[in-house]
Amino acid sequence: MPKIEVRKLSKVFGPSAKKVLNELEKNFDKQDVLAETKHAIGVYNASFDVEEGEVFVIIGLSGSGKSTLIRCLNRLNKPTGGSIIVDGDDIVKYDRKQLRDFRRHKTAMVFQNFALLSHKNVLDNVAFGLKIKGVSKEESYAKAQNMLSMVGLEGYEESSVNELSGGMKQRVGLARALANDPEILLMDEAFSALDPIVRRDMQFELIKLQKKLKKTIVFITHDINEAFKLGDRVAIMKDARIVQIGTPEEILANPCDDYVEKFTVDIDKTKVLPVRSIMSVPGCLTKLKDGPKVALQEMRANAVSSAYVVDDQLHLKGIVTLNNARQAAEEKKTISDVMQTDIVQVDQETMISDLVPLAAQSPYPIAVKDEQGKLCGIVTRVAILSHL
Ligand SMILES: Nc1ncnc2c1ncn2[C@@H]1O[C@H](COP(=O)(O)OP(=O)(O)OP(=O)(O)O)[C@@H](O)[C@H]1O
Ligand SMILES: [Mg+2]
Known part of the structure; x- marks a missing residue:
């Protein structure tokens, strides 16, 4: 059974979202719909599975719906239609309490802008979520400490997060997400704000961590090289729709249309294709x-x-x-x-x-x-x- 099964997932923004969704024509144009109905189509009819332990990457141009989609997966966005089955349970149907438990125990998110608590030190930032969850102070700190060494931040426990470089901030973000021991890690452009060398370091760090931790990861990027480096499979989004899903090899060998092909021209194929x-x-x-x-x-x-x-x-x-x-x-x-x-x-x-x-x-x-x-x-x- 896949860890996450997304079926016909749609998210429409606006007061009559359901009605607009139901009346959409199959080949609707997003801009036309926006002009006519004042509703933005964030995601339309997306279906895909994410296997346990898989790194599933979503890529697409700005505005194509990547963030809207990943935010549905922890219900920061309430889907307008469709289902999201996680471990056999449809989280779209979850009530408040179920949702809170789901967010606390099953998932964690790493954000592009780090979203750290700037008045707290590094250790407290990582331990914070655990304390909220009701874990004892002692255990929270022990776990946080452990995570910090895992992401290479030993010795920075007492530093203020404001003193850290972007790469280090994101290591804190990653440690905080992992401290909860989530089964599913959601990463929305987590490395996009970092400069290229730091970014490559973080990609390497994530690959290393993933070998050890084997989380189910949904990772969003607009960089095809990053997508193909990290992704076991990659989904390509265009105008709210997923237009292709496949392994990097499959996508390179068979881009389904010009849009996908344009993405892949930037790829250094020798770094993606195995012998x-x-x-x-x-x-x-x-x-x-x-x-x-x-x-x-x-x-x-x-x-x-x-x-x-x-x-x-x-x-x-x-x-x-x-x-x-x-x-x-x-x-x-x-x-x-x-x-x-x-x-x-x-x-x-x-x-x-x-x-x-x-x-x-x-x-x-x-x-x-x-x-x-x-x-x-x-x-x-x-x-x-x-x-x-
Ligand atoms: N809260 C919102 N209210 C109204 N429209 C929204 C909202 N959030 C997103 N949208 C619209 O949904 C569409 C998809 O946006 P989204 O942020 O998911 O794109 P993205 O692929 O993440 O882009 P980027 O690469 O710039 O982050 C856009 O047309 C956007 O304007
Ligand atoms: Mg986004």
Whole structure:
């Protein structure tokens, strides 16, 4: 079961929101509706799932409805239509008390402008939510302390938040959100106010934290590079609608329209696409235990001048060339006596950009292994260069 199931979610702003929503024509134009009815369509008919432990990114131009959508997920916005099922419960139907419990226990939000309490110190900012929840002072501080070291702010407990740089402020924001141990973390442009280097640091920090914490994260950004770096899947919004949902790879390979394609032109594809997407099948394999004659035979049959040598589990052991194999056959040696073992091997999820320095050093195509360490493909220098 997905952690969050959003179905036909709509949010219309204005006094007759329900009526306006019901009377919308399928291909309505937001600007026309606003002019005619004075109602803004924030989100229209959005449906998607967020899996437990997933980082789900929403991207779109300014005004496309990203904030409106994420604010529905903790009911800061009351949806005009549709449902939001979290752990099997429709939170759109929640009453006040249920909502308060939901916000306190299940979710936390990190804001673009940090939204810290400026008169309180760092530790108090992080502990504040816990104290409100009724956690004892001692436990609140212990937890807050723990979170601060997790986000790299040890030693700043007593500092005033006003003294901190933007990046540090957002670390406090993140620590505060995590202190509650929420299952769902909502982040609306959380890194957008930071300058590029600090921003990259924070992205890295979040990836590191997420490896450990495995929260369900909905992350909003207008930066496609950030979206593709962080997102397991990405939803693209345009004029209140979600126009495409997919993994970064899927979206790059198949942008559904010009709007999406325009987003993706800014992407450095080699930093998003894994080796898996450009590898080819090794031309010729030979078993370690087979003799040089078998290897020669295989190479001739495949019309190639080298073969990848694997063991019974398909783990790569080396490469043998036609000349190596001939020599071994003449001198009655085994394949392992003559094979080359200096093969560069990478994991199939390695990003293409990371191969560039390796390819320069390697006389052979780079070998690619799967999760079990089995040889699953090779990447030639030409394949790498043609993707740069
Ligand atoms: N409280 C509100 N009252 C009326 N209209 C609103 C309100 N909040 C948002 N809207 C409208 O809903 C639409 C979506 O706005 P939203 O803030 O969700 O966009 P966004 O994608 O988050 O943009 P940005 O990238 O600028 O943050 C806009 O047309 C906006 O004017
Ligand atoms: Mg916004």
